Amino acid sequence: MDSAHERPVRWGILATGGIATAFTEDLRRTPGAVVAAVASRDAGTARAFAARHAIPRAHGSWRDLADDPDVDVVYVATPHGYHHQAVEMLLDAGRPVLCEKPLTVNSAQARGLITLARERGTFLMEAMWMLLNxxxxxxxxxxxxxxxxxxxxxxxxxxxxxxxxxxxxxxxxxxxxxxxxxxxxxxxxxxxxxxxxxxxxxxxxxxxxxxxxxxxxxxxxxxxxxxxxxxxxxxxxxxxxxxxxxxxxxxxxxxxxxxxxxxxxxxxxxxxxxxxAPAVIGHGYGLEAAEVMRCLLAGQSESPLVPLDGTLAVLRTLDAVRQLIGLRYPHDDHD
The missing domain is CATH 3.30.360.10 (Dihydrodipicolinate Reductase; domain 2)
Structure with a gap:
């Protein structure tokens, strides 16, 4: 990453739903952030999102976004059940990732992603904005x-x-x-x-x-x-x-x-x-975007304020709750 004085941080947005819209709007208000690309599994949906938000590039696949050389970090905004697939692909491509909460649907998936990120030295953070309040x-x-x-x-x-x-x-x-x-x-x-x-x-x-x-x-x-x-x-x-x-x-x-x-x-x-607390700017997602950019520009692969070990610990508790209430996901059978 270049220093903040040389160029801004270029964001890719993976998914085009309501949370992706809110986050993209807040990126416009975040100093040093540029929204460079968006991806959806449907090319038409990606183009429509790009047109609404004046984003220069729209990709019709997640892979194309992962391979985009003009993207510094990707925000993952899919439903929970698809987080693991998207984040794993991005980390494999060497892309820093901010992923919506929860990072994955269970602790086994999260542990795998955290291990991968640490092995690659690639930045990963859960978008738990609460911890930055x-x-x-x-x-x-x-x-x-x-x-x-x-x-x-x-x-x-x-x-x-x-x-x-x-x-x-x-x-x-x-x-x-x-x-x-x-x-x-x-x-x-x-x-x-x-x-x-x-x-x-x-x-x-x-x-x-x-x-x-x-x-x-x-x-x-x-x-x-x-x-x-x-x-x-x-x-x-x-x-x-x-x-x-x-x-x-x-x-x-x-x-x-x-x-x-x-x-x-x-x-x-x-x-x-x-x-x-200071007045919220926009929807309030700017704090987490700013923390990601601070870490990237400082050469950090994890945030000390939203630590990956903390993310994993919360998912372990959620796993225990799900076991007690009888809530199982298809993903549990493959981890």
């Missing part, structure tokens, strides 16, 4: 400093009522559907970011006729005695909030726990203290 990083600092004493519990819930038919990706087992991987990954990642990996996992869920979870409740036990009570759903609209309780206070994440505008510290004595 300044307010949540402040919450982690406050907990580490003992601001609320010893942590006893964390409660977090995320979900919306989604009235979708059986063909939608949320209900599609082959696409990695279900509430757990779509939104549950956020409260699980939050719990592990703030409390560490659990040593006990309990879960219950309601499954759809297609066999994916539409509402799941999780209880995690962490070393030291703290617990995390988590809920995810596409059958009900939840609060989207989280709270961490300690022996001498609490920290509230009052809204949008995946990208909150701020947190509130409540101590036993004194007024609440608000810690706002």
């Amino acid at each position: 300044p307010a949540l990083r402040k919450a982690a600092d406050l907990l580490a400093d003992g601001a609320i004493g010893e942590v006893r519990s964390l409660h977090a819930e995320l979900g919306w009522r989604a009235e979708v038919d059986r063909w939608h990706r949320l209900r599609d087992v082959a696409a990695g559907g279900g509430a757990l991987l779509d939104v549950g990954v956020y409260p699980v990642a939050l719990a592990q970011f703030l409390l560490g990996s659990p040593d006990r996992v309990h879960a219950r869920a309601q499954l759809t006729p297609e066999g994916v979870d539409e509402h799941t409740s999780i209880l995690l036990g962490h070393p030291g005695g703290a617990t995390a009570s988590l809920t995810c759903s596409f059958a009900a609209t939840l609060s989207q909030a989280a709270v961490v309780y300690g022996t001498r206070g609490r920290i509230d994440i009052p809204v949008n726990l995946f990208n909150p505008p701020g947190i509130v510290l409540h101590r036993e004595v004194g007024e609440p203290v608000h810690f706002p």
